[in-house]
Amino acid sequence: MDKLNIDHHISRRFNVELEEIRSRVLAMGGMVETQIRNAITALVDGDTELAEEVIKNDANVNLAEVAIDEECSHIIARRQPAASDLRLIMTVIKTITDLERIGDQAERIARMAKRLAELERPKNQYVEISSLGEHVLKMLQNTLDAFARMDAEAAIEVAKEDKKVDIEYDAVMRQSLTYMLEDTRNITRMLDVMWSARAIERIGDHAKNICEYVIFLVKGKDVRHISIEQVEEELHSDSKKQ
């Protein structure tokens, strides 16, 4: 497959357009990152106002997705890109879908935050949620970095992190269940904690999806639906062959 070669185009204007699209994706990524951070802070601090802000802001994330999506269609229709350029635009279209869904999860966490703010605070101050949230936020930041630099190796590292997030998530779920069994008065609250943990874990899945698009874009291999260890092995055996 042709190598990724976004810096060389017959039309300089086309180059500028592709660069613009990439910046807009990164800006949307930053927006989504802030949404998650605020949603988790709202939950941990019981800050209803901040939660409301996150819920309101989700509309802006949605607008960003629709705008970038339209721009991609325009570029395809106008430039009729082939090979690596087309792959880049396809990657963008898929990436913004996942970013938008991450935004939905942030909104979901904010709604949970509003409900939890009305209940008694637990002794541990929802440390399990803030810790899982930090982990996933770091993962998303590294994902956006890998996207910005079109760095497949970095994307593989981030995708591998998703397993650790899943393990941490399982631990949160088990702990929450214990609290429920201990005292039925905990059930309602722990359900909201579980839903929030689930939403955060889903964000990790979406980040992993984006990493897989980056790997596909750079390496020209579709790595969805095969294990990351397998991807790593295949890509490295390829580079040895070259």
Next chain:
Amino acid sequence: MDKLNIDHHISRRFNVELEEIRSRVLAMGGMVETQIRNAITALVDGDTELAEEVIKNDANVNLAEVAIDEECSHIIARRQPAASDLRLIMTVIKTITDLERIGDQAERIARMAKRLAELERPKNQYVEISSLGEHVLKMLQNTLDAFARMDAEAAIEVAKEDKKVDIEYDAVMRQSLTYMLEDTRNITRMLDVMWSARAIERIGDHAKNICEYVIFLVKGKDVRHISIEQVEEELHSDSKKQ
């Protein structure tokens, strides 16, 4: 915007290719439908073997997605379609992503089915799950019909159905919570019921997404992120203007 005009192309071969893509999406849709039906049957009947089959079959759904996705990229690169043809291919790319995620939810339900099969059966035979499942399956079938006929009006009707699914889902969640509070021995089982209900409800969301792509394809209006009532109003006022 240009009208949808998939029957008239300069190249007859291109017509055939687009028709093929549409049939493959419908075949994938049928595959996913079977996966959901089997997953829910496995849960309701406590059929571990059937659940295992669903889990194993998810790989085929994933393969279908990757294959159709590649075919779409090839068509864009080869045919350089503009306007309505490009929109059709974009719709397909988005639709198969949602179908693949519906497949993931079916697998998730099957995993829950395996766990529930080891527990004591409840008196109501999980009627809440089978009823919610039937509702969502009907919604998915109508979605695929609307896609097959490129019928925006039908797509609007299906998208509206998602609200009813959400209401039914809320009722299941409230009922499950009551059982938990009644007797802590119900907690583990009811959690699995809740996760399954949640997975089914998510399938409804994905079906709604596909309906929105169909509306966009036919009407040329991006209707994501606005309410279906608003969409209906706008589209009807448009046709009056014409």
